[in-house]
Amino acid sequence: MKNLTKAFAVIALSTASFATFAATEVSSAPAGEQSIGVVSASTGASDLTSLQGKLAAKAAQEGATSYRIISAGGDNYLYGTAELYK
Numbered sequence: 001m002k003n004l005t006k007a008f009a010v011i012a013l014s015t016a017s018f019a020t021f022a023a024t025e026v027s028s029a030p031a032g033e034q035s036i037g038v039v040s041a042s043t044g045a046s047d048l049t050s051l052q053g054k055l056a057a058k059a060a061q062e063g064a065t066s067y068r069i070i071s072a073g074g075d076n077y078l079y080g081t082a083e084l085y086k
Contacts, residue, residue: 023059024066025052026085033085036064042079048072055082 029035039062041054051072059067064084072080 023056023064023084025056026066026068029068029083030066030085033066036084036086037062038070038081038083039067040079040081042074042077044077046076046078048078051078051080055080058082059084 039055039058041051041058043050043054045051052069055067055069059082062084064086066085067082068085069080069082072078
């Protein structure tokens, strides 16, 4: 019974994370899409993957179909901005 509960929890959490990161990262402005704004994020972690995940979540929250990271920096406290497209 515990294994079934754990399996259900893993499935539910993984499904939720895919829904959160619906925006696609692009390396240049996508053809046919308009810029809809800019978001910024910061993280106490020192890895870019964490920062990228936060920017992707904010882009999806704003309704963007894609985003492009336009700046990132920091040492132990990373920060970055991304331009959103729709």
